Amino acid sequence: MFKNKYVERVEQFINAYFVDRDVKKCMSFFHKNICWIGTGKFEVGNSIEKVEYLLEEYVKQSPDSFILEKLWLDSKEYSKNLHAVFGEYLVGKKTKKGYNFQVEIRITYLCVECEGEILISSVHTSVANDLQKIGEYFPISLMEAENDNYGHLVGDEIIRVMAYIIQSFRDYYLFAGRYGGDEFIVLTENIEKAIHIESKVHNSLLKYNFKDLDYKITVSIGISEWIDFDSFEAFLSEADKKLYKAKKSGKNKTIY
Numbered sequence: 001m002f003k004n005k006y007v008e009r010v011e012q013f014i015n016a017y018f019v020d021r022d023v024k025k026c027m028s029f030f031h032k033n034i035c036w037i038g039t040g041k042f043e044v045g046n047s048i049e050k051v052e053y054l055l056e057e058y059v060k061q062s063p064d065s066f067i068l069e070k071l072w073l074d075s076k077e078y079s080k081n082l083h084a085v086f087g088e089y090l091v092g093k094k095t096k097k098g099y100n101f102q103v104e105i106r107i108t109y110l111c112v113e114c115e116g117e118i119l120i121s122s123v124h125t126s127v128a129n130d131l132q133k134i135g136e137y138f139p140i141s142l143m144e145a146e147n148d149n150y151g152h153l154v155g156d157e158i159i160r161v162m163a164y165i166i167q168s169f170r171d172y173y174l175f176a177g178r179y180g181g182d183e184f185i186v187l188t189e190n191i192e193k194a195i196h197i198e199s200k201v202h203n204s205l206l207k208y209n210f211k212d213l214d215y216k217i218t219v220s221i222g223i224s225e226w227i228d229f230d231s232f233e234a235f236l237s238e239a240d241k242k243l244y245k246a247k248k249s250g251k252n253k254t255i256y
Contacts, residue, residue, distance in 0.1 A: 006075045006083040006111045009118040014107075018066040018091060023055045031112055031121040038125050061234055067092040071104070081113045103127055144183045144220050144243060157210065158182060158217055165204045169197050183243075185236075191256070194223050198254050206252070220246040223256030 013029040016022055027048075036045040036054060043058075045051035073087030086108045110122035159182055166176050166184055172193045179185040188194040198221045205219050222242030226235055242255040249255065 004075055004083075006085050006118060007073055009111060010085040010107075010109050010120070011070075011073065013109075013120060014068065014089070017055075018068050021059050021063055021065060023052065023059055026055055027052055029120050031114070031119040034121060034123070036123045038123075061237075062093075064093070083111045085109045085111060144247065161208055161210070161217075162201075162205070162219070165201055165208075166197075168204075169200055172197050185239075191223070191225050194225075195256070198223065198256075202252060202254070218252035220252075221254040221256075222246050223254065225256070 009029070013026065016025040016029070030048060030051065032048055034045070034048050034051050036051045037043070038054070043054060045054050069090040069092075071088040071090060073085065075083050075085045077083050086106075088104060088106050091103055091105050104127065106126045108122075108124045109120050111118050112121050113119075159178070162182070162184060163178065166173075166186060170176070173186050173188045175185075175187040177185055186194070186197060188197065201219055201221070206216050208217070210217060220243060222239050222245065224235060224239035224242055246253040246255040
């Protein structure tokens, strides 16, 4: 696919935003009448001042670089000086345990050419339907098996058992997956289902007999319910804080 100057310009902005995390550099790409609609419930900016504020807050919340994988990017000409650039990216981050947590985003940017310079006049970012619902309504749970005494092979077995236990309650959640190391992420339709799953996971893990172990494995769980977070990342961060608090509170605890 031929990469025109509009696609190239948008790629430069995406790298400045997701990789460099440089607000000043990002602002240099915008038309004075920029309009921004992001993935967060309140991530809407209809003035250049509002957009700058949103970017500053978002970078402040998460200053580290994201990992980008371009799936596809294309453009369409609407007039001599107006082009739409649209496509999909995988945006991820390395967690503290080295796991790459990824979200697929879809972008549509309107670009105008002013005095020989290509400027972005509109940004619209969305996520896949299920993830979009998660960002608006659904509770998120982070779970981590806890025991400092097992070796690598036993640790792998615990991860397999955790995955099996969580999968056995798939009728109660929308999405579940490994978040990194011995941590798992579970997304549910409402807080009642999140609490139901955490209770079942606690009990199932305690009842499970691990080969060659004469002690029980417990689990810490942090549950966050969407209220007024500005982004999915902030939502996830809140669940992570509650997981950390659960681990500090003692064995086999849940914080929500």
